[in-house]
Amino acid sequence: MKQLIQKYKDILIYHDHQPLLLFWSISDLFNNQVLWTDLAFWESVGQPDTYYLYWVYFFISLGILSSLNRVEVCARFVFTYLMLHIFSTVRFLTDLYQTPDLEFELVIVKNLTITFIYFVLWTWIYTKMKKEAVYRKING
Amino acid sequence: MDNATITAIITCLITGLLSAGGWKFYETVLKSRAEARKEAKLERLAYRDDLIARVDKLESERGHYVEALTLLKTEVAALKMKISFIEQENTMLKLKLESRL
Numbered sequence: 752m753k754q755l756i757q758k759y760k761d762i763l764i765y766h767d768h769q770p771l772l773l774f775w776s777i778s779d780l781f782n783n784q785v786l787w788t789d790l791a792f793w794e795s796v797g798q799p800d801t802y803y804l805y806w807v808y809f810f811i812s813l814g815i816l817s818s819l820n821r822v823e824v825c826a827r828f829v830f831t832y833l834m835l836h837i838f839s840t841v842r843f844l845t846d847l848y849q850t851p852d853l854e855f856e857l858v859i860v861k862n863l864t865i866t867f868i869y870f871v872l873w874t875w876i877y878t879k880m881k882k883e884a885v886y887r888k889i890n891g
Numbered sequence: 892m893d894n895a896t897i898t899a900i901i902t903c904l905i906t907g908l909l910s911a912g913g914w915k916f917y918e919t920v921l922k923s924r925a926e927a928r929k930e931a932k933l934e935r936l937a938y939r940d941d942l943i944a945r946v947d948k949l950e951s952e953r954g955h956y957v958e959a960l961t962l963l964k965t966e967v968a969a970l971k972m973k974i975s976f977i978e979q980e981n982t983m984l985k986l987k988l989e990s991r992l
Contacts, residue, residue, distance in 0.1 A: 830910070834903045841902045845895035885918050889925050 768876045772815060772829075780812040807835060822887065826880040833873040840866050 784805045793802035814828040843866075847853060892900075 830907075834907060837906055838899045838903050841899040842895045845898045849894065881914055885914070885921060888918070889921055 763875065768879045769819065772825075772876060773819060776812045776815045780809065780816065783809045783812065785809050804835070804839070808832070811835065822880055823884045826877065826884050829873065829877045829880055833870075833877050836866075836870060836873055840870065 785802070786809075788802070790799060790802050793799050811828050811832045815825060815832070818824040818828060843862075847859065
């Protein structure tokens with residue numbers, strides 16, 4: 752058990768993030784709702800802004816994919832992705848907080864847990880990229 | 892814009908600013924560490940260059956002294972021979988003087 756935890760720690764510290772970023776971006780790109788739905792659909796469910804948010808996610812995923820060879824630029828896209836993630840999460844949490852007589856269902860806990868894991872994931876990727884960029888900048 | 896959106900935007904702005912500040916600070920710390928390492932390396936290099944110069948100087952001096960030593964050894968050998976001949980001559984002269992007396 753101790754070895755397994757040590758392995759997790761080693762993975763987080765020493766392993767590279769690029770393959771994960773590559774596969775994630777491709778998956779995110781093809782899973783993006785702008786490819787499979789239109790504005791009318793989101794208007795019908797009363798969330799037209801979500802459609803535009805998906806467009807932003809779409810362009811960020813494209814940006815990540817197209818700048819994987821330039822760590823400084825890619826880190827900016829990842830940072831924007833992280834900011835959007837925080838934006839969506841905070842908006843969701845504020846909505847939840849403001850909803851009167853809300854029943855705290857299990858699905859909300861599940862969604863929040865997944866969101867938190869995604870937040871950790873993007874923070875980890877961003878930290879790794881930024882560290883690499885800073886080291887490159889200093890060492891020329 | 893509703894309250895939730897405004898809260899989310901403010902949170903993002905604060906997070907972004909804190910993150911940018913944090914990274915700037917981290918970069919400054921790393922830069923100062925790198926400069927300290929560079930200075931230490933330059934000092935080591937200067938010390939190495941000084942040692943190389945001193946070794947070169949000592950090597951050239953050693954060559955000079957080896958030559959001087961060889962010369963001295965030759966002269967000492969010649970003087971030893973001379974002394975040996977003088978001693979022999981001195982003994983002969985002593986013997987001659989004793990035979991006359």
